[in-house]
């Protein structure tokens with residue numbers, strides 16, 4: 492199973508779901524809606540939606556079940572990038588080769604576009620009144636809310652901002668990775684699993700899988716940046732690239748063990764996990 496082929500195969504489903512979730516740029520206030528769409532279209536790898544689809548398939552469900560969660564996790568991811576690029580955070584002028592949202596639309600509109608993307612994610616995952624899924628939809632929604640909150644994404648970002656490389660150890664770096672990156676990756680997988688009908692035991696296994704793969708994904712991202720002399724929150728300057736790579740591989744192996752029993756139907760999920768950590772598929 493080739494991860495890039497799977498990402499391409501599921502791409503149309505993600506684009507349609509995101510298009511349906513977001514107001515058109517022609518709807519007032521036009522600048523806000525255009526700003527919301529700016530970083531969603533064209534997007535990045537769409538890794539998190541693909542993980543949601545692959546998790547639904549891994550638990551024996553048709554992919555369609557995961558559409559609401561696939562759109563919602565990409566919207567939360569996009570909001571976090573819009574805010575992360577702001578002058579008060581990383582102060583980046585470009586992302587994916589294009590001007591960031593605050594450069595294109597102004598800082599105030601970028602803050603508000605991020606806020607609206609976050610709200611739009613939960614509106615999308617909740618669905619219209621009477622939407623199918625019931626308790627399972629609520630479980631997926633809760634996973635996403637926890638992953639986006641102060642004990643995960645936002646708290647991880649706060650600790651990243653005040654990170655002190657001189658005092659850090661590997662455990663504190665991984666704790667930030669776990670909250671800032673792995674939590675949303677896990678919520679993508681768990682949301683797909685809940686909507687796909689997984690039982691509690693399988694959800695627990697997928698939670699451990701998602702945590703391991705998510706942390707390994709962030710280590711891999713830091714290795715790509717190859718900022719050995721950087722003082723940022725990264726295992727690479729702390730352990731050196733070889734040991735950081737070995738840690739990512741060990742996490743990947745431990746994660747894959749959790750889903751070993753799932754058989755052929757979990758192949759896309761395994762392939763995406765390897766791709767997230769090695770970026771070579």
Ligand code: GRG
Nearest residue numbers: 535536537538571572574575645648671672712
């Ligand atoms: C400001 C609320 C707030 C949160 C910021 C997500 C985040 C927390 C910061 C973004 C920068 C960062 C290092 C995030 C960790 C996850 C990561 C490596 C994101 C990039 O994900 P990809 O590779 O990006 O999936 P594409 O462009 O493919 O969507």
